[in-house]
Amino acid sequence: MIEIAVNNLAAATGARTVTGEADQVCRGCVIDSRQVEEGTIFVAFPGENVDGNDFASRAVQSGAGAVVMTREPEAELVSLAQDKGCAILLTDDPEEFLLRLAHTYRLELGCLVVGITGSIGKTTTKDVLAAVLAKRYRVWATKGNFNNLIGMPLTVLSAPADTEVLVLEMGMNHFHEIERLSQSANPNLAIVSKIGTSHIGILGSRENIARAKAEIVQGMCAAGDFLPLLVLGGEDDFTPFIRDTFAQPAGIDVMLAGVSDDDEVRARDVRVDDEGRPVFTLDFGQGETIDTMLAIPGVQSVPNAVKAAAVAYRLGVTPEQIDAAFRGLTITGHRQEIKRAKSGARVIDDSYNASAESMAAGLDLLCSLSCTGSRMAILGEMGEMGDEAPRMHELVGAYAAAKKLDMLACVGGELAQLMADAARMMGMDEDRIQVFSDYQQVLDRMGGALEKHDVALVKGSRFVELDRFVEGVC
DSSP states (O other), rough: OOOEEEHHHHHHHHHHHEEOOOOOOOEESSOGGOOOOTTTEEEEOOOOOOGGGHHHHHHTTTTTEEESSSSOOOOHHHHHHHHHHEEEEEEOOHHHHHHHHHHHHHHHOOOEEEEEEESSHHHHHHHHHHHHTTSSSEEEEOOOTOOOOTHHHHHHHHOOOOOSSSEEEEEOSSSSHHHHHHHHHHOOOOEEOOSSSTTTHHHSSSHHHHHHHHHGGOOOOOOOTOOOOEOOTTHHHHHHHHIIIGGGTTTTTTEEEEESSTEEEEEEEEEEEEOEEEEEEESSSOEEEEEOSSSOOOOOGHHHHHHHHHHHHHHTTOOHHHHHHHOOOOOTTTTSEEEOOOTTTTTEEOOOOOHHHHHHOOOHHHHHHHSSSSSSEEEOOOOOOGHHHHHHHHHHHHHHHHTTTTTEEEEEEHHHHHHHHHHTTTTOOOOGGGEEHHHHHHHHHHHTOTTTOOOEEEEEOOOHHHHHHHHHHH
């Protein structure tokens, strides 16, 4: 983790020192005063309900090496900090403070950095890449969903000093956020997983989403003789746009990887086994191929796993090491995890989040698994769709109807009803469609209906809380 003297901390971030010894060394950085340890930098974030500045005193008492505030400290706090040997700094923008500090530490580490963004599949791609690179390198990667303007720099700042490769997930809600993340992390390599419809309600179109994701090239840089590389998928319709408009003008080399015939590194002959795990041949484009398998379910993971393999192969990981990593994969929770319900039914827990594309992928996985009982989909509403929300929910409902499910449960309000209506309009029997207002109603009505040989997909945006339905039945 970062170790930095107070004077260098101020110089790196532009913060003003109120009190503190210039040569005092601080270690680590947190934004939660409960996580403060001896010498930690505590950064206070003001909020609508909770103001981190109010916990500055607690951080000082807990042994913080420095407290970074957004308001002038009271004399009593300054006196306490002086007694405890804690520095106090002031900043107008705690986000920018973290980004600048992370940039400083990233340069100090001198390691390779891989940035990952995209509408869907970011976390799976990150998990796969970290596992594959770990076969050769000391890797530090984003934990959970720490991928925003606060989480990503905290990931960097927590990296061990001997890290050889940083794998950083970069998410966004608005324009310029990925640009700021990229300029902080300076990735040497980057992956754009897919341009989909997530955040279309905020950004307005898929082209704007592509523009926002392409901001990752803004901070990319070479590592010695190693030129920066952006990995895109030949199957993605926005790949030429990103390559021609953003990557190539910035001097970024582009490699195509995925499942398209145009991809330099590609998967072919993709099929699934009885547990829904993809089996395929991976062609590295230089005469080397391997027959491999992903230990995570669903063919939708294959293009992103291939992108991860392409990066790893470029960095010297062997095909045999990639194969071994693929076969031993685990992924971040609530993303297409197959669990067992108390009744013995299989439950595909994909409740972390949802977009139209990932809903379709989840339904594909549901229908690829062997099933001697009922095949059910419990689908919650999707957020951040804006004016596109009605159409997107209708598309999901129509797609679900085409899958010939035994039961479709739509969870939420008006949009859930639209999803159900579309399924009905596309020919799904009325008695196979149900609409529920929230997860508790689904749990009360369907929780006990899952039988031993059934398979159920559970998917929706986080606000629908379908993860709590999964917890209730498993």
